[in-house]
Amino acid sequence: MSQPALLRLAKVSKRYGSVQANHEIDLEVHSGSIHAVLGENGAGKSTLMKLIYGVEQPDAGKIHWNGQEVHFARPSDAQSLGIGMVFQHFSLFETLSVVQNVSLMVPGKPAELAQKITDLGDQFGLSVDPHAMVHRLSVGERQRVEIIRCLLLNPKLLILDEPTSVLPPQSVRRLFETLRKLQADGMAILFISHKLDEIRELCETASVLRGGEVTGRVDPREHDARSLAQLMIGREMPNVAHAAPRPPGEERLRLNALSHPRASRFGTTLEDIDLKLRSGEIVGIAGISGNGQQELAALISGETRAQEPGMIEIMGKKVGQLGPMARRKLGFAFVPEERLGRGAVPEMSLADNSLLTAHSRSMLSRGFIRRSVERAFTRECIDAFDVRTPGPDAEAGAMSGGNLQKFILGREIMLSPDLMLVSQPTWGVDIGAATAIRRRLLDMRDQGCAILVISEEMDELFEMCSKLHVLHKGQLSAALDAADTTPQEIGRYMIGAVT
Amino acid sequence: MSGLEFLLAGTLAAALPLLLAALGEMVVEKTGLLNLGLEGMMAIGAAIAFICVYHTGSHLLGFVAAALISTLVALLFAVLVIGVKANEVAAGLAIGVLGLGLSALFGKSYESLTIKGLPKIDIPGLSDIPLLGQTVFTQDIVVWLSIVGTVALWWVLNRTKLGLIIAAVGENADAARSIGYPVVLIRLSAVSFGGAMCGLAGAYASTVYTPLWADGMIAGRGWIALALVVFGTWQTGRVAFGALLFGILSLGELTAQAMGVGLPSQVLSSLPYLVTILMLVVISRRRSDLI
Numbered sequence: 001m002s003q004p005a006l007l008r009l010a011k012v013s014k015r016y017g018s019v020q021a022n023h024e025i026d027l028e029v030h031s032g033s034i035h036a037v038l039g040e041n042g043a044g045k046s047t048l049m050k051l052i053y054g055v056e057q058p059d060a061g062k063i064h065w066n067g068q069e070v071h072f073a074r075p076s077d078a079q080s081l082g083i084g085m086v087f088q089h090f091s092l093f094e095t096l097s098v099v100q101n102v103s104l105m106v107p108g109k110p111a112e113l114a115q116k117i118t119d120l121g122d123q124f125g126l127s128v129d130p131h132a133m134v135h136r137l138s139v140g141e142r143q144r145v146e147i148i149r150c151l152l153l154n155p156k157l158l159i160l161d162e163p164t165s166v167l168p169p170q171s172v173r174r175l176f177e178t179l180r181k182l183q184a185d186g187m188a189i190l191f192i193s194h195k196l197d198e199i200r201e202l203c204e205t206a207s208v209l210r211g212g213e214v215t216g217r218v219d220p221r222e223h224d225a226r227s228l229a230q231l232m233i234g235r236e237m238p239n240v241a242h243a244a245p246r247p248p249g250e251e252r253l254r255l256n257a258l259s260h261p262r263a264s265r266f267g268t269t270l271e272d273i274d275l276k277l278r279s280g281e282i283v284g285i286a287g288i289s290g291n292g293q294q295e296l297a298a299l300i301s302g303e304t305r306a307q308e309p310g311m312i313e314i315m316g317k318k319v320g321q322l323g324p325m326a327r328r329k330l331g332f333a334f335v336p337e338e339r340l341g342r343g344a345v346p347e348m349s350l351a352d353n354s355l356l357t358a359h360s361r362s363m364l365s366r367g368f369i370r371r372s373v374e375r376a377f378t379r380e381c382i383d384a385f386d387v388r389t390p391g392p393d394a395e396a397g398a399m400s401g402g403n404l405q406k407f408i409l410g411r412e413i414m415l416s417p418d419l420m421l422v423s424q425p426t427w428g429v430d431i432g433a434a435t436a437i438r439r440r441l442l443d444m445r446d447q448g449c450a451i452l453v454i455s456e457e458m459d460e461l462f463e464m465c466s467k468l469h470v471l472h473k474g475q476l477s478a479a480l481d482a483a484d485t486t487p488q489e490i491g492r493y494m495i496g497a498v499t
Numbered sequence: 500m501s502g503l504e505f506l507l508a509g510t511l512a513a514a515l516p517l518l519l520a521a522l523g524e525m526v527v528e529k530t531g532l533l534n535l536g537l538e539g540m541m542a543i544g545a546a547i548a549f550i551c552v553y554h555t556g557s558h559l560l561g562f563v564a565a566a567l568i569s570t571l572v573a574l575l576f577a578v579l580v581i582g583v584k585a586n587e588v589a590a591g592l593a594i595g596v597l598g599l600g601l602s603a604l605f606g607k608s609y610e611s612l613t614i615k616g617l618p619k620i621d622i623p624g625l626s627d628i629p630l631l632g633q634t635v636f637t638q639d640i641v642v643w644l645s646i647v648g649t650v651a652l653w654w655v656l657n658r659t660k661l662g663l664i665i666a667a668v669g670e671n672a673d674a675a676r677s678i679g680y681p682v683v684l685i686r687l688s689a690v691s692f693g694g695a696m697c698g699l700a701g702a703y704a705s706t707v708y709t710p711l712w713a714d715g716m717i718a719g720r721g722w723i724a725l726a727l728v729v730f731g732t733w734q735t736g737r738v739a740f741g742a743l744l745f746g747i748l749s750l751g752e753l754t755a756q757a758m759g760v761g762l763p764s765q766v767l768s769s770l771p772y773l774v775t776i777l778m779l780v781v782i783s784r785r786r787s788d789l790i
Binding site (some may be wrong): 075076079087091092093094095103104 | 677
């Protein structure tokens, strides 16, 4: 390409304390192209984007815009040159309307802005009601609002941080069509993701990040997902083939027309949920988070009591109004989606976190804690589940998401439960750890445990589960045989196109 | 003057310190902070204003000085909370205590001294209305300005971009920062505004409403104002309504005498405080139903 790159980074570095988040990163993005930044969690993608968008300033290295060296002291500097960013966790204000949200960033009268929002929506397939309150919008619609808000500033470069992580498959299709139209309009797009198939489908060039450094610049279309993954994690992908499940045994969990009114305005009412789970099988609940997942997990774990005892049966006992401890005594274990706060107490050491659910493993004697047993248990968990930590005294809150998840899962597995509920097992966990976690769950299944997995990750559910349900607006679909269904069909359930 | 006339004439003035302090705190809370030091900021403002008016005779100077000193105290709170990330509750209580202490210190040698209040201003036309004219529509200049200011504040918060920005910062500071708003500056300004309003509230109490210095003269009005913000669900109109309601209550004994209620005066003087507690209980119950 003869003209200078729209954006060029030369040996950009950033360090936080002892962590080198970015090391001498080189990157070029041209107008009219979609460039992928690929990397695992913790590889330095987010830091890099913050540097480009002016949220943080690099320690060393240069940023060039249209061939000129630039310094961004704050996001508005980057915005004024024409850089727009769509955040992974949306930066919308829920109590305001779409137009009000847009007007916080884009100058203009509300009526004019509303018209522009509608026009842009028609042009790029981003339709959304300008006067709707944001808290009433679906996740896909919110993302459209974010993109529209960026586009109204006429950016030359649009950065999207993990834009598909929250979308059902149909919305991903739609987003990609929008991005291709923008590309055809001459816009440069920087697309950050760890999902290999998406990058191969959408992008012409990709920079692969690992441990804060660029480990490769490739044309993703010429590589298969496996070799891209290898670049990303720096070693061979572990084998993901698993033994077929044996026929399931006796029933361990049963939900009988479980209904529960929502606890808050922003919650979800659960309606008439039926589910059966037997030993030696993994059943998955797919669906976009916020459709009742948290409510359902709280009801099964006992954090919320059901309205009638018979609505929930564990090991054949009516447990609907028993507390979490009583349910655990029956052989139930639970890995919640919030690791900090529900799965573990951030300020406490790993050893004390073990005590929270494993106290029945002779950790108590006449009301006193037996520290040696507590430590031994924790040590065993750390070794057996490859938790990377200085030791049992490390604070839970100081660990990375993947490591903490391995610890929490390990702690629950070491209780040898007969029934497990695992919610979002690999959220924010890197590929290596995620693969290990899935293998552990399958091992548990083969040993006869009954496992219910709630997850947003379709691939994960198809890899592990023999039966799938979809949770949409508080209603659970009938069980679908994983071998007979497709991600597309599940996707239709996820957006409520079929019930 | 009959009891009813007394009520009509006195309510606005009695409500004014509560109104100003509560509106200031409302703006602070809208940006996502909580400053519990209202009582102290009002007290130091009251002391400084009284001293200023006593020596210069200028009420304007008194109000300006009070606003400045209370802003300074509020900025100390901002430095603690925004600057060094101290606990909000502890920092608010600390500057509250500091304000009370300073007010007692500065006011020591002025105990029981008096100054002249402000003249009442008639509104031409309205003042000729029977009963209301010489009561409700005869107020000092500060009351009239505060009514205009309250409407202006409503307009800014609900009809302008600045109001939108304040709401945005309060709802999600991280998001506001990421789209490029100077969150720290906005919060700093809000805290300063809250401080200045408390200063004005204190100044009105000590130089106009009761133009006499006595230690502890704010008498819990800062806490009532704090409760009023919650009572008013962070809406200008409702906060103003709440302030009026408490204005009537704080006329306590006199009100009751006017109505012919024969309760001991101690019970009557504690009425505003009892109602504050009651109100907070009712509101928190209602709020937990909503959530």
